[in-house]
Every structure is written in C-alpha cells, then in structure tokens.
Amino acid sequence: MATEQSDSGQDGRSIRRRWEPRIERLRRGWDRYTEHKIGVVGLIILIIYALWSIAPGVFAPHSPDWVAYLGEPPIKSRLTGEQIRSLPHPPAFGDPFFAPFGTNSLGNGVLTLVIYSAQNAMYIGLAAGMLSSLVGVPLGLISGFYGDTWIDEAIQRFVDIMYGLPFLPFLIVLVAIRGITTTNIIIGIAVTSWLNNCITVRGETLSLKERSYVESAKVAGASDTRIIFRHIMPNVLPISFVFLAQDAAGAVIAQASLAYLGLADFTANSWGLMLENIKSTGYVFKAWWWLIPPGIALMLMAASFYFIGFSMEDVTNPQR
C-alpha cells in the first residue's frame, strides 16, 4: 500500500497513462452494449424516470395536491356534490379542467401522481438492488474463495435455509415487525433477495480461483486479500451489476405487491399505493384511466432494469 501512495505523489502524467487503457476499454464495452437495442431502450426509459424523480414538477401538469375543479393549493372552496359524483373523472383536456390521465376518486391528477411516484420506485429499486448486492456479493466471494471449507459450508447452509422461506410472506413479517416505511420495505426486500446473487457470485468465484492467473499471483506472493480484490472481484463485478439490475426490478414489483396486500407506506406517493387506493375505493373495473397508467409505469420501470441487466449480461459474457 505504501508504494501506491508514492505513486500518486508523482506527476499526473503517469496516472493518466495508467488510466488511459481502462477508459478505452470502457468505451469499447459501451459500444458493445449499444449493439443491444433493448439495452438502449431500457436506458432511455430509466433516464426519463430519473428526470421525473429529480424534477417531477417540470414534467407533471400539476402538483400532487392539485384537486380537480379546485386547482392548486391553497384550496379555499370545497367540491360540490355533483363534482364529487363525477370523480374519478376520466381524462379531460381543459373542460372542465386539464387532466390528461383523468383523476382519482379524490380528484388528484393521475398523470401527476404517476410522475411524482417515480422517485419512490427509483429509490426502492436502486437501494434494494444495491443493498442486496452489498450482502450477496461479499458473501458469495468469501464462500467461493474459501470453497469446501467450513466458512463456505456455513454460508451455503444459511442460504439453504433462506431458500426454504416463502419470500413474500416472510417479507410481510419483516415489514410488519419494523413498521411500514419505505426504508423498512427496502431492507425487507434486500434481506430476501440477495440469495441468487450470492450463489452466482460463489460459482463464478469458484471457477475464477482455478484460473492460472490467480495461481500466478499466488506464485508471485500475493496475499488472499490482494487476490480477492485485485484478481477475482473485478472479474465478478460485471455479473453482480447484472444482478443489481434484476434485483432492482424485483424490488419495484415486490413493493407493489406489498402495497396491494395493504403494506404500503402511506406517506409517500408510489405506484403501488395508487393501485392500493383504486382497490380500496372499489374502482378497479370502473376507472381504467386510473388502473392502467400506474401499472404501465411500474412495468416499464421493472422492464427497463431487466433490459439493462440482460444486455449487460451479454456484454460481460466472456464468450462473446
């Protein structure tokens, strides 16, 4: 490590020289990624959602507190009985108000809610995906590197037990214990979703550690940590990114399922909550403009994660 520091003390020229080939490599990887149309589509969708999350106000026609007929807060008047009876209102373009996807039973714009909910889904997807990678990848690495020892055995038994638990009901228990908040939902999802990650990384590690470049590093005197971090992990990470994307997709869907079962964080706008609301108010088959958009939004977000994941899998596949 001491030598690493003395390196950085030198002029930037050498550092740039050392990174140049890697940047070039990334660029080539990107070229290969863009060969996959679905990967590009997924990325575009995700970028749109990211923009929605960062600045929903720019894209949404109203604020989430906007109410049909009455407009933006502060709201001074109340809805008339006739107006209430017209809710949920189908799409309207200016007459009597502007709500391209109609409104829900409370008079909030569906499109607005859909856009404002992107943030929550994005957060849940990325956080749960990363969390499950953070648990799964190191455990898989350790398990694989110390394959056939008690460490590996212990981790694998634990994974076996976790596989014996039905995920969704288990998730319900976890969320119920800690209270229904977005953070707890994320933790719950991560706790149940790291298994595949761990198993795949373990398998990959097992095969990588038999490669002769790992043996070559051992002959050169490299320590276990150096071998794991310098030689095995960089070759495992691409696969774990694939899993991150897949776990993110799974998390977005799991959140919606929890919401359907009544375990939604009612303080945050989310697509799952919108669908829960349509169910609890009984408009499932009466207000298609309210039923379809959140479902599609959800589907597209999960799909964009899958699209990115599977395209990356192809790029990282050493056979190609």
Add this chain to the structure above:
Amino acid sequence: MTRISGKYLAKRIVVSYLTLLVIMSLLFVLLRSMPGSFITSMISSGMTAEQIERIRETWGLNEPLWKQYVQFMINYQTGNFGRSPTYNAQVWDLIVRRMPRTLVLFGSTFIIGFIIGPLVGMYLGWWRGSTKDKSIFSTSLLLYSMPSFWISWLFIWVINYELDWLPSAYMFTQFPEFEWTAFTVMRDVLYHIALPVMSLTFIGWVGSMLIMRPTMNQVTDEGYVFLARAKGLSERTVMVKHAARNALIPVATGAVVSLAFLIDGSVIIENVFNWPGMGQIIVSAVLNRDFPVAQAVFFMLALLIVVMRLLTDVVYTYLDPRIKFGEGE
C-alpha cells in the same frame, strides 16, 4: 431406474428436517417480535383485568417466551398445530382444508409454466440473436415486469367483467343449480381455476424460460450437437433430442428459484381471486398476529419448498445420467 441411494435419501431428509426446524425457530422469534398481539382484538373495553388475564392464560401467553418456544417445538413434532384465535378452530383442520386448494392452484401453474417456459426458451436459445428471439425475449421481459395482481385485474376486467366468460372468484359456484357429482365438481373447479391460473402462468413461465434460453444457447456449441447434425439428422431432431434434452438439466436446478416466484404469485393470486387456500389466510394471519395460523402456513409452504427440492434431485438424476447421488446402483 433412479440413481439415488436410500442412504442418500435418508441423509437428505434429515438435512431437510433440520432446515425446517431452523426455519420454524426463526419464524417463532420473528413473529413474536412483531408489535401487538392477537388478544388486543379479543379484548373489549368492558373486560376486567381478571378476564384479560384468563384470556392470556388460555392462549399460553403468560409463560416465559422460551417455555412457549419449547412447547411450540414439541407440539409441532407431534403434529399439534394449536388453535387459531381468530378463526377459533383447530389450525390443523384449517390447513387440511386449505392445503389441497393451494396445491391445485399452485400445481397447475407450476406444471403449465414449466412446459411453456422451457419450450419457448428452447426456441429462443436456438435462434438466439434473431429478430424473433429479440422481440419475443423483450416481450417476455415486459410480462415478467408486471405485478401479478395488476395483470389479474386486467384479466378479470376483460374476461369476467366485460365478456363474462369465466368467474373471477372462489373455487366453486356459490349456489349451484347442478347436482354434485365427481364430474360436475371437477368441471366447476376447472371453470373457476381457469382465470387465476391464466393470470399467474401469463407471467410465471418467464422464469424457467430465462434459465433455458442461455443454457440452450450454450449447448448449441457442444460437440454432440455438431455430431448430431453431421449424422444427417433434421434440425428439429437436433434441437429437441440432442440440444434441448441437455439444456433442460440446469433448468431442473433453477426450478427452485422460480418456485419461490410462483409461491409469491400464488399468495397474491389467492387474494385477488378469493381462492380459499393458504395464501389467502397467511397475510391476514400475520397482520392479525394469529401466530398459530401463520406458523402453520409458513411451515406448510416451507415443507412444500423442501419437498419440491427433493423432487428436483430425482428429476435431476433422471435427466443427467452422469449425476449419482450416493452409492446407488
């Protein structure tokens, strides 16, 4: 001719049993760390302290937790699942009634899903990279991204609500006008199960397809596929008999993963379609802190998973003659 020795099977059963014990212990602790208790719902404002105390005693809640745990584990060994406070019935009876219904729903989706999935995976893997592969693959990923309850709603909306072809709830006709014979019952169940199974398999098959497609693509490079072609066999024979047969092997192992997906799906589907199985009661049992019922349902689902995994081993040895579990033969 299976190549699993009795000794191996015995060991596997012991390991599975231990796994179940750990799962049950884990759940015992987790369930009881949920805030609140089911007796809150039994206690009305007018009750005296003694009355409340009596209720607590009947349900064994006064014992220290470790004693409850020991008692609970002993009960489970003897098949005593306890009594449900919310349903006010023996849990065992509840399970016996509901388990088969879940199995019917789950089993049929599992079977259909595992026929369609590998089949589609076979074609996509064989023609990997073609326009057809790309479009079908991305479509199936879209399906896979749908929340199961939402797609069920769409199905109900179109097929039941708009077209009124199939019923959208329950397992039997509520007030039947026909006579109850084995045939009519079966027909009635089929009539009711169609929509839930359709909804779940609509997305459920994708899981096994996702495993089959890449493995199928891998085996196309194998020497035996080349040789099969060189022998003059038709492309179809090469694909089905030589390639797909080998690509199926990893799918059997992957079945465990899709299993979890399907169980999750069944829980949701049972709730959407008012299917009177176990998935329907597990959610309410957890939310109502009905521990005996929750424990029992968890136990049965875990048992289902464990049994399915044992079955996978059997299927595995059947598919791959190289695998031998234990000193068989």
Add this chain to the structure above:
Amino acid sequence: MDRAEDREPLVEIDGLQKLFDQSQGVVDTILGRDPQPVRAVDGVSLDIYQGDIVGIAGESGCGKTTLGKMLVKLHDPTEGSIRFDGEDITDMTREAEREFRKRVQMIFQDPFESLNPRMTVYDTVAEPLKINDMIESYDERRDRVTEVLEDVGLGPAEVYLDAFPDELSGGERQRVAIARALVVDPDFIVCDEPVSMLDVSIRAGVLNLMKELQSEYDLTYLFISHDLSLIRYMCDRAGIMYLGNMVEQGPTDDIIDDPKHPYTEALFDAVPDVELGEERRRANATGEVPSPRNPPSGCRYHPRCAHIIPPDDWTGSQDAFRRAYQFKLKVRRGDISPESVDSGDIETAEALVEHGLTLDVPEEYRTETEVATGGHRVDLSAVDLPTDTRRVLTEAAEAVLAGDADRAVSTLDDALTTSCAERQPEPQPSGTREVACHRYDDGGADGLDGSGAGLSAAPAED
C-alpha cells in the same frame, strides 16, 4: 550421479507425495463417505542442479503438473520434503517465504488463462515487483518492466505496456507471462507446458527465447511437457512420470536413445515422427492409464507392461505369462462374460480362454489368429502356456460361465502372481540414470532384453 560431486543441487525433492482428497464434494461429506484420495504424486525424488533444464514428461494425469505446483508452493506436499537452496520450503518463516517467492517463478500452460483479462501488460508484469516491494517508484518500475519486455522480444515495449491480454496473440501473451516471471530476476522457473497452446511456427521462437534467457538470467528450469520431442529439444536431463511415480530419470539423450523402463519405451515408440514416417514401431502397451484414485498395486505400470515378470518357476514364455495375466485382469474387471463369445462349434470355456488371452496391442505384436479375427481370438497353440496354467484358465472360464465371477478371480489370483504386482519398485541406479523397474533390481543386469521376450521379440514377428 557423477555430477553430484561438483555441484550442489538447487532443488532437492525427496519422497514427495501429494494426495487430493477434498474433491469429493458436499454430498460425500454429508454421507460421511471415506474419501478415496487421488494419489497425484506418490513418492517422487529428484535433484535439480543449478543451470540445468530438467524435463518432466508423462501422459495427462501422471502428476507432472502437481509436482511443478508443489515446487512453487501452490500445493503443499502431503508427505516428503522439498529443499530449495538447502532450505525446506514446506516449513518456512514468513520472511523466508517472501525471499523464496522472489527466487522461484512459474510459467503456465495456457497464455489465454494465465493473464488477468482486466490487467494491462504493465500491471501484469509489474505485479510481482509491487507485491514483493521490490521497486518503490512508479517510473523505475516502468523502466524495469520495459527492460524485461524488450528482453523477451516484445520491443518496442511502449506498444505493449498499455495493452490488455485480449489484444495480443498467443505467442505475445506467453512472452508477457515469461516477462512476468523474469521481472523479479528469479533463479528457478517451473514451466508447465509453456508452448502447448501455441502454433507450431510460433513455438520455436518461444523455446529459443527461453534458452537464450537461461544464460542471460542464469536460470534453472523445470520443463513440464507431454511432448517428448520438445523435452528432447530443451532439456539436459529428463524424468518420466507415470501415475504419480517417477519411473525413469537421467540425461535426456540417454533416456530417449535407449529407454530402460518399459513405459518409457512404449512412450517413445508411440511418438510419430516425420523422419520415420510409416516405418515407426508402435507402442507395445495394453489399455489406458487407470484412475489415480485407485492405482494398481506394486509397479503402477504392470497391468499394461509388455515386460511383466513371470514367477521364477514359470515354464512358459514371457509373452504367454503376459497374456495369462491380462486374462486375469479382464476377469477381475468383469470385462469377460459369457456373452463375450458366440457359442459356436467349439467348447465355450475354451472359446472364452481363447478370447481372454488376446492382447489389446497394435497388430505388429499380435499373433496371426488375432490379426485375422480382429483381436477377438488367439490360437491356443501359438501361446506357450504351461499345462497347469492352461487348466487353471479353463477352470476360471468355467466359473465365469457359471456366473461365479468371484470364484474365477480367486482361482486366477492364486495361480498367476508376479513380483511386479507385489512390490513397488524402488528407483535403481542403472548407468547414468535411475530406473524404477523390477527388471533392474539386480543392478540392471537383467534389462529389457535380458529374459525371455525382449522388447523386440514380438510374437507376431517370430
């Protein structure tokens, strides 16, 4: 042996053994099954002198790679010792091991696998320097790497420094691997099939480079290869391994021109050659290499050996004994069953004996009947069997026909014994080399041509 006086060996290997037993997996652990270890290397002794190129040859699974890996401490020996420059490497302090790592390097077989695909050539070659804290500053390190790359023929080095392995050809990759081994200025390099993955026209360049570097860097090589012509081209001394044992070792030219061990003989006979063309004699060995999990008793090679030693009181020919012994092995393996012969006009037990006495060898070593029937049957009159042995064989054949294989085996076990199966031969000095074969037990007087059927006395030619 004559060389030991003037020089100290750099590497002394004594009674080295390596068993792999953990490869049976979780299932067996659950089952509590006794692991049956793979005896990868079993009792190998070898001295390597400073400045030599020592070749290790043998078929796949003979343990040559495991031996090489033990020398660089990739595997720890189960038993025996390795001394490097006088120091036991199996029991080293951390400090001593650091020093050892700088002096001993390895070049691996597959240049497509031995370079980390995510490291540039510079990173790969410089890694041993970094790990061993050998050169502190980046610029100096880069200079050193450049120097070594140019030494291995990758000049100008600037072109290669920032390249990733997948941009290089096989030959270039292997040169990078050599540079990585050389960068710490080692004394001893283990080369595991360094050119087997390279194209013929590239190979010679890499081999010649290794020879050049040897004098330039004052190196000692252990050169592992299955290709005997490469061993001949590269090595001063050679060792031949079979199923974990060293069967013969000595000066390369001596071994190749006049192989003493029957296995060595077969191995060299089997190598096709441009000069010899079709005139070549084929290898006289039966069957294939058995599993190292359960190797044969005594001399590991005896079940395949053309020169298996009959008991002292054997009155028939050596060839007849070999055939009878093969009969016994076939019965033991269950390769002989009543279905092996068509029940035709001759008595079935006799037909079974005639079938069992055939040898699975190239045609030039077969009898006329064997050649005519495609190795299905041998004419009993052409085999010089003692009468009582013949009776025993018939008895055993009858037992097989009666479905009592156990009785057949025990009948044969009693009647056909050989010292080859009873004792493991110790390496014996014989001329300039050491041979582990019972034929040389008495100081090598016997030899392959000494008794009865010599190496050229094939029955078909008689």
Add this chain to the structure above:
Amino acid sequence: MTLLEVNDLSIRYAVDDGSSVHATDDVSFSVERGETYGLVGESGCGKTTLAKSLVHLLDDNGYVENGNVWFDGTLPQWSDEQGDATQSVIDDPDKPVRADGKTDLAALTNAQIRDIRWRDIAIIPQSAMNALNPVYKVGDQIVEAILRHEPETTADEAHERARDLLERVGIEPDRADDYAHQFSGGMKQRAVIAMAMACSPDLLIADEPTTALDVIIQDRILEELEKLQEEFGVSILVISHDISVMAEICDRMAVMYGGKVMESGPKDEIFGETANPYTLGLKNSFPTITSADQDLVSIPGTPPTLRDPDDGCRFRDRCPFAIEECHASHPPMYDVEAAESLGRSEEGTDERAHRSACYRIDELEQLRTDAIEESTWTEQRIESR
C-alpha cells in the same frame, strides 16, 4: 478413381461490420478412392472450415462464395441400384450432377445434404471427446445414425450392428449400453470412429483426430484409422496441425496457410522435396524426437487475420524470400517437377502432382539452401516489426 474433387472453393464468414473473413480462397484439391489425404496447417488457416463446408456444416455466418465440391455419389432418390446417378438426373440441367455422375455438394440444399451426411461422408469432429451426447447410451447414438439413413433396418438389427462396430474398434460390445462418461478418453474416440463407420461412408473426414489424446492412445487411434481404411476401403480426409502425424498416415496432402493451399502433392515429395517457403519454415520449426542436435527456427511474425485480405501472397509478410511480385498477387500453383527439372515456372494442372504456390519456384535450390540457415529467418524479423 477420384472420389472428391474440390474446385476453387472460397468460403467466407460474414462479420457484423460488413466485411468478410476469407476463410478459404480458391482452394482446389482432390481425394482418390481409398487414399488418405491430409490438410495440414496452423490454427486459423481454414482447414477445419474447409472440411465442414463440404457437408454444409459451417457456422451460421459462414457461406460458400464460389466453387464446386464434386463428389462421386449422389442423393438416394437420384441414384439407381448401384448408387450411381441415373441418366435422367444427369441430363436434368436443374440438378447439380455432371456427366461422370459426380454431384456438386456445394449446390445441394440443406435438406438434400442431410442425406449425404454420414451415409456418404462421415465426419469425426475436432472435439470428438465431447461429441458423444452425455444423456444417451453410446450404442443408441450409433443406432440413431443407422436408422436415419437406413430406415428399413429394424431396431434390433441396428443394435446388433452397433455392437459389432464397437467390437471392431476394440470396445467390448456390452459397453454399448454405457453412457459416454463411463468411457475413457481413448474409448470415446474409438466409439466416435465406430459411429462414423455405421453407414459405411465413402469418405471419412477426421478433424484433428488425436489432438486431445495422450501419445500412446494417439498411436492406437492412428492404427485404428489405418485398419479401417484397409477394411472398408474408405477414403480419409485428415485435418491436423501436427506434421508428424500427417507424415505417418497420409498418402497425399496439402499445406494450407491463410486460407490458401501453399503446397500440395504426394506426402513423400512434400517432405522430401519441399518446394514452398512456408513449408520449409514449418519444417524448420518442428522438433523431432529422433535427432539429438537440432536448431529450431521459428517463422517470424503472426498469421494474417484474413479479414478482407489484399491480393498479395498471404505469406509474404513473414516470408524471407518475398519479392516485388508477391505483393501484387497470390502466386498460382506451379508444377514442382517442371521447376526442378527444367528450372521453369509452369502452372501445374494435375491436382495430384506436386505443386507449390511460390513465384520463386524457379530458384528452388537456392530457396532450400537459404531456408536451412537460421539467419535467413531472423533477419527478416527486424523488417517485419
């Protein structure tokens, strides 16, 4: 009699960016009935591609650009009882059958070539060790081939024949009921050979038949191939990078480099009177076990990539003898006999004779003398870098 006549066969692989890899370029050679013909060359020289293309087994992106593969044999529905093409088929201009009854395999459809595969031309693939399907019994896999091409055979007969075939290559017939993983490496190879002979083909293509095998087993397999040839009279097209294996089993051979045939002819002449710089270089770099003192010399540089190559000689960048002409176009096949005896460059028309693609064929003696010198090759290196 000529069994196979390959004329100007060019095979391309399409690459994503629109260019194409010229795997083989205008390759011509012919195989006589009952002979062993060798294609020798280093990896990427096009030898395997060439062999696969004969029976349309190229990868998806590979295609035949031009050329014919005339094969003495035809589809079952086009042949009479002797297996020769019927006159009406020969006369039919839509059918790729010429007057002497030979069929152009390159012109057959995929469905048609399937009837030729294995029945007329069997192939032992490069990875013969992995060529047996792990999930089916070895015997059943042989039976499958028999039933495919001889549907009138009963299953029992086919099984009987499979066991016979196994025995013929030295495997106990009982092992027909075993799976591939129960076979040793040598036995798998033998089983594939047995399978190849199942329909008594006229031509057997053996792609690196011994590469993955240990030397003693290799020795036995080579013997096995020789025996089969004697027994069945089958012609064998062997593909290998191993010159010494070729020297032992071939009657005639072609040396390939960069998708072109550099030298072809009877084996003894190629080894004895080598007439091409590439072959000379190859011989220089190949160690033999018989000679104690030899100096191996490698050919400098690396093989060309073959992606849209220019017109020049494929070997010129690595060739120490390259001259101006070599850059302009790839040399035609010159007759070596004529060059040696008359000192003249004369294009060779007889595919069976010794021919070499080199413009300096008229200075043959000089080339041979220079090629032995190590300095000839090493000084070239500086130039090519």
